[in-house]
Amino acid sequence: SQTIHQWPATLVQPVGSPLSLECTVEGTSNPNLYWYRQAAGRGLQLLFYSVGIGQISSEVPQNLSASRPQDRQFILSSKKLLLSDSGFYLCAWSVGRLLHEQFFGPGTRLTVL
Amino acid sequence: GESVGLHLPTLSVQEGDNSIINCAYSNSASDYFIWYKQESGKGPQFIIDIRSNMDKRQGQRVTVLLNKTVKHLSLQIAATQPGDSAVYFCAETSPLISNFGNEKLTFGTGTRLTIIP
Numbered sequence: 001s002q003t004i005h006q007w008p009a010t011l012v013q014p015v016g017s018p019l020s021l022e023c024t025v026e027g028t029s030n031p032n033l034y035w036y037r038q039a040a041g042r043g044l045q046l047l048f049y050s051v052g053i054g055q056i057s058s059e060v061p062q063n064l065s066a067s068r069p070q071d072r073q074f075i076l077s078s079k080k081l082l083l084s085d086s087g088f089y090l091c092a093w094s095v096g097r098l099l100h101e102q103f104f105g106p107g108t109r110l111t112v113l
Numbered sequence: 114g115e116s117v118g119l120h121l122p123t124l125s126v127q128e129g130d131n132s133i134i135n136c137a138y139s140n141s142a143s144d145y146f147i148w149y150k151q152e153s154g155k156g157p158q159f160i161i162d163i164r165s166n167m168d169k170r171q172g173q174r175v176t177v178l179l180n181k182t183v184k185h186l187s188l189q190i191a192a193t194q195p196g197d198s199a200v201y202f203c204a205e206t207s208p209l210i211s212n213f214g215n216e217k218l219t220f221g222t223g224t225r226l227t228i229i230p
Contacts (some may be wrong), residue, residue: 043202043220044157059217090156100145100206100218104156 001029006091006105012032013112019064019078021108023091026072033074034102035066038088050074086112125227126193134224136186136203143205146179147218148188151200160188160201190226198228 003026013019025031032051040103046059048066056066063082067075074091088109092102126132138146144165149157162169163177163186170177176189186203200223206216 041222043222044218045220046217049217092156100147100162100204100216101159102218103159107154107156109154 002093002103004091004093004103004105006108008090008108009106009107011111013081013110015083015112018082019076019081019085019110020090020092021076021110023074023076023105024072024096025074025093028072028093028095030071031095033068034075034092034094035064035076036090036092036104038090038107040087044090048076081112083112086110114220116128117214122222123225125229127229128195129192132189132190132193132226134190134203134226135176136188136221137188138184138203138205138207140207140219141181141184143207144216145206146177146186148175148177148186149202149204149220150206153199157202182221193226193228193230195228198226200225 005024007022010080031053037047038044047064049057050068051057052069053068056068063085064076064078074107076089078085088107090107091105096103118168124132124134145162147162148160151157161170161172161175163179168179174191178187179191189199190197202220202223204218204220207219208216
């Protein structure tokens with residue numbers, strides 16, 4: 001069966017520090033991978049979308065970047081965090097053309113102080 | 114532009130009763146409409162979807178209704194249980210801004226469903 005992992009589960013970082021959040025998927029090949037951010041009490045906003053290794057698309061202008069060094073690994077990064085980067089970050093995957101059926105990881109709660 | 118919104122931010126239902134969660138959408142070109150359930154501190158969980166050429170789809174204890182005339186989507190949960198307490202999001206497929214792929218999911222802000230024992 002497929003599983004998706006995210007770490008760390010929670011993170012508190014000072015403003016201006018770097019960020020690296022990791023997501024890995026098991027049990028599937030060539031998944032579509034997504035990074036979402038969820039502000040408190042709000043819906044999910046798509047940040048990045050990837051259809052394959054090295055193929056990253058950004059959906060919104062922001063202070064973050066994403067990379068996909070391996071088929072089932074998706075990394076969210078920042079060189080210098082802003083207060084507004086605080087939120088709940090979710091990684092998700094889908095396969096083939098079933099992009100509307102996405103499976104989410106447990107998320108990372110990021111607090112920037 | 115596209116938007117997906119919810120009529121009620123919170124909903125309280127007595128255990129055993131049926132619940133109805135509503136959602137309005139604006140993108141008439143969406144192919145799919147989806148409901149997700151998110152429990153506290155966890156990622157969203159896919160519940161059920163409906164294609165735009167359908168008006169009703171049933172799952173286990175859940176039914177999704179799509180009214181394209183008024184751009185309205187609803188999720189009905191039968192015989193609610195304490196485990197149904199969560200935030201429910203509707204989502205619709207919409208075009209990606211970027212070049213790869215064709216569509217993305219646009220999520221609404223969510224409705225918090227509380228089941229009263």
